[in-house]
Amino acid sequence: MSDDLIPQVADTFKLMGDPSRLAILMLCLHGPVPVGEIALKLSLSPSLVSHHLRLLRAARLVRSERRGKQVFYEAEDHHIRCVVADMMEHAAEEAGIELDRSAA
Secondary structure: OOOOOHHHHHHHHHHHOOHHHHHHHHHHHHOOEEHHHHHHHHOOOHHHHHHHHHHHHHOOOEEEEEEOOEEEEEEOOHHHHHHHHHHHHHHHHHHOOOOOHHHO
């Protein structure tokens, strides 16, 4: 791995280290989801969700698409899905938890 990439990758992992941002990112793994739905599912304010989404978008972890008055967010690409799924599998393995593959 290039030494130039290490700080960028470390910053990305730091960003995903926040439980709210990780939960938001996980909701975005399964397809486009609007801010209001994310806020409702996670019991967070829409403004806080929007703040986290701005950070995730700046790091190219999610992408946005405007549909009328709503903005939908989803994972940027399959790399993000794989990283999150692999880490969830790793954590579940360590905790002795069986993951539902259809939810990953």
